[in-house]
Amino acid sequence: MKNALRFVRGLAVSAVMAASIAMAPASVQAQEVDFSGQTVEWWIPFSEGGGSDVWARFFAPYLSKHLPGQPNVIVRNVPGGGSITGANEFVARARPDGLSLLGTSGSTQFPYLLGDSRVRYDYAELEPVLVSPTGGVVYIPASFGISDASELGELMGTELVYASQGATSLDLVPLLAFEVLGLDVRHVFGMTGRGDGRLAFERGEATIDYQTSSAYLTNVQPLVDAGEAVPLFSWGVLDSEGNVQRDPTFPDLPHFLEAYEMVHGEMSAAGIELQAYLAFFGSGFAAQKPAMLPNGTPPEIVAAYRQAFIDAVADPELQAAKGEILGEYDQAVGDDVAGVYRAATTIDPVARDWVRQFLSENYQVTLD
Known part of the structure; x- marks a missing residue:
């Protein structure tokens, strides 16, 4: 099993090392951020009422509570194209000022991993601040x-x-x-x-x-x-x-x-x-729902969000209310975010080519 998982572990270690460098002064950086009187839009590329929408709306008040300045956090639904439309729009329009957050799901990650030509977002360029699993x-x-x-x-x-x-x-x-x-x-x-x-x-x-x-x-x-x-x-x-x-x-x-x-x-x-x-x-499962900031977001804002999600997950009120929304799964926050995120948004090009060929030959799936 160790041999089978070596490629996953390698991705995770490199990601954690990179994250540790970026997050070293996190507590100091977070103190420099203040969102008082502002509104954060949490983009969800799905319709209201779906799993990702419910997940974001559950987290939103706790994120608001623990971000510096306690900004208003609202969910913005941008459905279409199997969630590709909203994710594409986010990377094209969202500004790296901490007021825009993207939440996706496995059905958004899969087209990216498969090399779907409609995808304009690159998970490697986004800044993960939370990853939620399911089973x-x-x-x-x-x-x-x-x-x-x-x-x-x-x-x-x-x-x-x-x-x-x-x-x-x-x-x-x-x-x-x-x-x-x-x-x-x-x-x-x-x-x-x-x-x-x-x-x-x-x-x-x-x-x-x-x-x-x-x-x-x-x-x-x-x-x-x-x-x-x-x-x-x-x-x-x-x-x-x-x-x-x-x-x-x-x-x-x-x-x-x-x-x-x-x-x-x-x-x-x-x-x-x-x-x-x-x-x-x-x-699709172990890191199904990541929350990410736009490319170019200043380190102090990334640090503030990561700390806010650490505090939100530890919040007794969230723990008491998580029930069927989060289940018993540990939320990846803080230092744990990078490794899990990387493992779930990266695929070896050879493996991608194999999947594309497998789907084409066995299920007549054509991916441009």
Whole structure:
């Protein structure tokens, strides 16, 4: 597993080193900033009511409370183009004065990682100040007679069906995961959400599925308790050095890499496919929602935001209210931001080319 994760760890270490240099005088720098009487616009390239919108609106009052001068923080929704439109507009128009913040999600990161020609934003040029993870669990029907991930090998050669939202949606993560595992999975596209996938599973139309943590606990755990479904593995989370760890919401479940080792043993044989999976797993789950300042933002403003998010996450009121919004996941703030952000917004060019070719040859996906 260490060999398989070396590329992730290398990215994280270099990012953390760079961040430590930039943040060394953070406490002093933050004291030089004052947003009194001003308004911060938190750009969200999605419509109101979606997961990213809810996430930003949850954090907004705590960010306002802990930024110097306690500015008003409002959420600005700029939907369109699968979130590419709003992100493009942000990098073109937002000024580096601390009054504009961008929040994105895995569906914004994926086109960037895939080299979509419509993308005009570059995550390497933005200044991350917060990264929020989420999780998910893969499960199958109990009728297969599989008790846990260690018996996954018994499904080799059996066609499974997965109800997917699309090959380049967040369902690219399970698509790559199943490919790496060597499972024979037929992906049926056209779902409008993971809720549709779960309903297809309950009707017997899908025979393998995943749900995000909150949806799993609410809608799938009762199926497990009733003996109708069996959880196999979680996606896992990333620690501050970019290493995959067990999901804190599901500590008794192996994460994906552990499940792979149960089936295939040593992970080094997985090759470029595993690198591709890890890049999109990080972007889609372990570091799904980053908040970033524009390129060129002065170091003292970056430091003020990072300190504000440190204080916001530690705020007893936020901790008491986080519930289903943040779950039990550690928020990447302060020194932890750079490594997790880098791992989730970077992909080896060879891995990118492999994914593009894989999608083109197997799912007729053309990326200009």
